[in-house]
Amino acid sequence: MTDYLIEAKNLSKKFPGVLANDNVSLTLEKGEILALLGENGAGKSTLVKMIYGLYGSDGGELFIKGQKVEFHSPAEAIAKGIGMVHQHFQLVPVMTVAENIVLGAEKTKGIKFDLVAAEKEVTELSIKYGLEVDAKARIEDLPVGMQQRVEILKMLYRKADILIMDEPTAVLTPQETDELLKVMQGFAEKGVGVIFITHKLREVLAIADRVVVLRNGKVVGTTRPKDTDQEGLATMMVGRSVVLDVKKDLANPKNNVLQVKNLNVRDDRRLPAVKDLTLEVRAGEIVGIAGVEGNGQRELVQAITGLRKIDSGTVVINNEDVTKLSPHKIHELGVAHVPEDREKDGLVAAYSIADNSVLNRFDEKEFSKAGVRQIGAIRALATKLVEKFDVRTPSIDTSAGSLSGGNKQKLVIARELIWGPKLLIAAQPTRGVDVGSIEFIHNQIVAARDAGSAVLLVSAELDEVLGLADRVAVMYAGRIVAILNQKDAERNKVGRLMAGGDVN
Amino acid sequence: MTLTETKMDNKIGFFVRNQSIVVPIAAIFVAFVLGGILIFLQGVNPLVAYRAIFSEAWFDSDGLLRTFQKTTPLVLAGLAVTVGLRVGLFNIGAQGQLISAALASALAGIYITNLPPILHVIVALFCGVIVGALWAGIAGVLKAYRGVHEVISTIMLNSIAIGILDYLVSNPFQEPDQSLQRTKKIAETAVLPNIGVIPFGFILAIIICLLVSWMLNKTTAGFRFNTVGKNKFAATYAGINMKLMVVTGMLLSGGLAGLGGAIETLGITYRFEPAFNAGLGFDGITIALLARANPLATIPAAILVGTLRAGGASLQFETGIEPEIVDVLLAITLLLVSAPILAKYLFKGKAQKSANVTSGWGN
Numbered sequence: 049m050t051d052y053l054i055e056a057k058n059l060s061k062k063f064p065g066v067l068a069n070d071n072v073s074l075t076l077e078k079g080e081i082l083a084l085l086g087e088n089g090a091g092k093s094t095l096v097k098m099i100y101g102l103y104g105s106d107g108g109e110l111f112i113k114g115q116k117v118e119f120h121s122p123a124e125a126i127a128k129g130i131g132m133v134h135q136h137f138q139l140v141p142v143m144t145v146a147e148n149i150v151l152g153a154e155k156t157k158g159i160k161f162d163l164v165a166a167e168k169e170v171t172e173l174s175i176k177y178g179l180e181v182d183a184k185a186r187i188e189d190l191p192v193g194m195q196q197r198v199e200i201l202k203m204l205y206r207k208a209d210i211l212i213m214d215e216p217t218a219v220l221t222p223q224e225t226d227e228l229l230k231v232m233q234g235f236a237e238k239g240v241g242v243i244f245i246t247h248k249l250r251e252v253l254a255i256a257d258r259v260v261v262l263r264n265g266k267v268v269g270t271t272r273p274k275d276t277d278q279e280g281l282a283t284m285m286v287g288r289s290v291v292l293d294v295k296k297d298l299a300n301p302k303n304n305v306l307q308v309k310n311l312n313v314r315d316d317r318r319l320p321a322v323k324d325l326t327l328e329v330r331a332g333e334i335v336g337i338a339g340v341e342g343n344g345q346r347e348l349v350q351a352i353t354g355l356r357k358i359d360s361g362t363v364v365i366n367n368e369d370v371t372k373l374s375p376h377k378i379h380e381l382g383v384a385h386v387p388e389d390r391e392k393d394g395l396v397a398a399y400s401i402a403d404n405s406v407l408n409r410f411d412e413k414e415f416s417k418a419g420v421r422q423i424g425a426i427r428a429l430a431t432k433l434v435e436k437f438d439v440r441t442p443s444i445d446t447s448a449g450s451l452s453g454g455n456k457q458k459l460v461i462a463r464e465l466i467w468g469p470k471l472l473i474a475a476q477p478t479r480g481v482d483v484g485s486i487e488f489i490h491n492q493i494v495a496a497r498d499a500g501s502a503v504l505l506v507s508a509e510l511d512e513v514l515g516l517a518d519r520v521a522v523m524y525a526g527r528i529v530a531i532l533n534q535k536d537a538e539r540n541k542v543g544r545l546m547a548g549g550d551v552n
Numbered sequence: 553m554t555l556t557e558t559k560m561d562n563k564i565g566f567f568v569r570n571q572s573i574v575v576p577i578a579a580i581f582v583a584f585v586l587g588g589i590l591i592f593l594q595g596v597n598p599l600v601a602y603r604a605i606f607s608e609a610w611f612d613s614d615g616l617l618r619t620f621q622k623t624t625p626l627v628l629a630g631l632a633v634t635v636g637l638r639v640g641l642f643n644i645g646a647q648g649q650l651i652s653a654a655l656a657s658a659l660a661g662i663y664i665t666n667l668p669p670i671l672h673v674i675v676a677l678f679c680g681v682i683v684g685a686l687w688a689g690i691a692g693v694l695k696a697y698r699g700v701h702e703v704i705s706t707i708m709l710n711s712i713a714i715g716i717l718d719y720l721v722s723n724p725f726q727e728p729d730q731s732l733q734r735t736k737k738i739a740e741t742a743v744l745p746n747i748g749v750i751p752f753g754f755i756l757a758i759i760i761c762l763l764v765s766w767m768l769n770k771t772t773a774g775f776r777f778n779t780v781g782k783n784k785f786a787a788t789y790a791g792i793n794m795k796l797m798v799v800t801g802m803l804l805s806g807g808l809a810g811l812g813g814a815i816e817t818l819g820i821t822y823r824f825e826p827a828f829n830a831g832l833g834f835d836g837i838t839i840a841l842l843a844r845a846n847p848l849a850t851i852p853a854a855i856l857v858g859t860l861r862a863g864g865a866s867l868q869f870e871t872g873i874e875p876e877i878v879d880v881l882l883a884i885t886l887l888l889v890s891a892p893i894l895a896k897y898l899f900k901g902k903a904q905k906s907a908n909v910t911s912g913w914g915n
Contacts, residue, residue, distance in 0.1 A: 398782045
């Protein structure tokens with residue numbers, strides 16, 4: 049039999065109420081880059097978690113390098129040469145690169161940890177794989193792209209020759225992404241097998257040797273990049289044809305709705321996060337903020353919506369100075385906010401859909417009379433949201449926490465758009481949302497613009513900003529470094545600006 | 553294989569869905585079994601011992617009155633802790649709030665002498681509620697404006713309250729010619745009467761329970777409280793003033809504990825005597841956790857604890873077992889309801905995360 053690095057035969061995994069993986073079979077060869085593609089909830093993560101020993105399987109067999117295995121913990125998988133780079137890094141911020149990499153597998157000198165040897169080994173390893181990084185640097189001082197290298201090195205240090213990467217490019221700039229893709233190709237040349245989970249079709253086509261597409265827990269197809277294109281892959285993922293480009297007419301901007309002037313805001317560590325920022329958004333236009341995460345976008349949004357104290361500068365909404373107003377007052381002025389972390393900020397997981405549909409409107413006259421909640425009106429609104437925005441749920445009494453990611457987001461968007469806000473602030477509106485819902489959400493945002501709302505869109509997905517925004521503001525290190533009209537916002541140019549470079 | 557599993561799911565479904573009832577009942581059952589073993593080791597038939605507790609507490613008119621008297625402040629103490637939990641605050645200080653209020657209403661009952669009966673009771677109750685609320689409010693303000701964790705501050709406020717009260721009842725307000733640390737009796741006009749075997753205060757406590765339940769479930773104020781308790785980030789996003797909620801949550805919690813202390817003084821002990829209400833506030837924690845922060849469920853939970861407290865004395869009479877066995881039973885129950893062990897064992901992976909009512913810890 050051929051020596052596959054991984055051979056999974058008919059793996060199944062059942063969770064209460066769902067068959068997350070249904071007879072999934074897959075192979076990975078030496079030196080191969082296998083892209084695992086699928087919508088949220090298609091079963092990609094479940095599959096790799098079974099391979100990595102985080103979940104046991106409910107059926108099927110798993111062979112690693114020709115040997116049948118049954119993992120009970122990641123430690124066993126690591127011992128077999130499997131390494132996983134998680135989406136959320138598992139690093140100790142106050143420790144150095146070398147310390148993080150050898151953590152748990154330290155070389156010792158007597159009973160003393162041998163840091164010098166560790167640093168030497170890490171440096172050699174990083175040169176060998178083209179992942180240059182300063183072994184003595186502290187993790188918290190490193191940019192995200194570097195931290196990811198450390199994660200990868202951690203796996204290579206443990207002699208992994210199978211690398212599983214869970215959406216590794218989600219946090220990277222376009223340039224960092226290109227570098228990572230090159231590094232991955234380098235691994236493949238050295239015989240390492242890579243499983244690459246992503247939903248970015250462009251990256252799949254650029255780098256994968258083979259693509260396995262999952263839908264509803266089943267493998268719906270295997271293909272090669274040369275045999276398909278973006279539309280073909282999207283259709284396989286969703287099961288119907290999808291319009292990837294946002295269809296919209298030219299903007300017809302009117303009066304200024306949001307005026308931010310010389311704004312200075314600090315982050316949670318009290319360091320300046322937004323620096324002397326000036327920005328305007330007019331009724332009937334979408335202004336998109338492009339930028340790598342952590343360049344002050346979050347603090348900017350929080351400052352505008354009243355959730356964060358403003359150091360200096362002003363925020364004016366519809367000619368009213370809101371610089372010192374509470375989130376509640378700002379909301380009352382007609383500001384809708386789709387927060388970037390819907391699970392944490394945008395929804396109460398334990399509440400029903402009905403209660404969540406009035407989360408920030410519960411004390412409006414319609415929903416509260418003399419301090420008593422108007423359950424009838426609340427339920428009527430929830431029913432309307434679910435119908436108009438196609439939130440897939442058994443009922444409006446279902447807890448929001450049990451909805452899928454896409455439906456959670458549709459619920460938040462629905463709640464924020466239904467009342468016709470004057471200003472919509474949408475932060476990462478399609479993060480973790482499946483392709484079918486992305487199309488829907490984009491259309492709703494455009495519809496809000498056409499209905500006369502001013503829209504401020506913040507997204508780490510450059511393609512989203514470029515596709516949706518009428519004007520693109522590039523944010524870097526707390527400042528707006530350029531504002532471009534959509535037709536001038538060419539991908540490479542914006543990418544360079546995002547990384548702190550200049551236009552030429 | 554998939555089929556049999558689905559069948560199993562259906563079978564276990566009822567219990568999984570009703571975890572909030574099943575877990576406390578299972579916990580009580582396990583506690584009684586373990587307690588029974590301890591009783592047996594002392595050479596007494598556990599069934600005889602348990603019968604002694606329950607026949608005294610429920611099937612004897614004096615005993616029944618005592619059961620209701622024990623239960624009454626416990627309902628309110630449990631409710632106080634429950635309201636705190638719903639706002640995401642763990643009010644460990646119900647004891648301190650309750651005893652401060654008990655003294656305050658005793659003083660109002662003794663030294664205000666010119667009021668007609670009903671008004672005097674209302675004024676005295678009100679004094680208790682205010683003092684309890686303010687004592688808890690200190691912890692609320694410290695949390696909201698200085699970030700002091702309420703578990704720490706309320707524990708310390710308990711000790712401070714005990715110290716101050718000990719001083720007050722052994723010096724300025726001690727009953728004359730009395731070696732015991734206690735105040736004089738309250739005036740007749742301040743007494744909360746009994747109606748047969750049911751203390752009037754018990755009825756009051758039940759009404760308050762219903763009101764609090766309605767407030768939490770049906771009003772905008774309740775929605776604010778619940779939202780803060782379930783997700784403080786979403787509450788901030790929703791424009792709810794967190795600092796205000798923390799302070800009002802503590803005030804309400806302390807006010808309820810205070811009402812419990814006031815009713816204890818005016819309807820049961822008729823004076824303030826520290827030995828009488830030792831431990832009521834702490835039993836309130838057990839009750840709130842047993843009731844899973846559901847205000848209506850505090851009533852049966854308080855009745856259970858009240859029964860054990862009332863019947864514990866006769867246990868010693870009839871079997872020679874120390875009444876401290878009741879503490880052991882309650883401690884085991886508390887351990888089992890608060891630690892997720894039992895739910896995990898009963899439901900494997902299907903334990904509710906939301907059942908964890910003490911999520912306010914460590915924030």
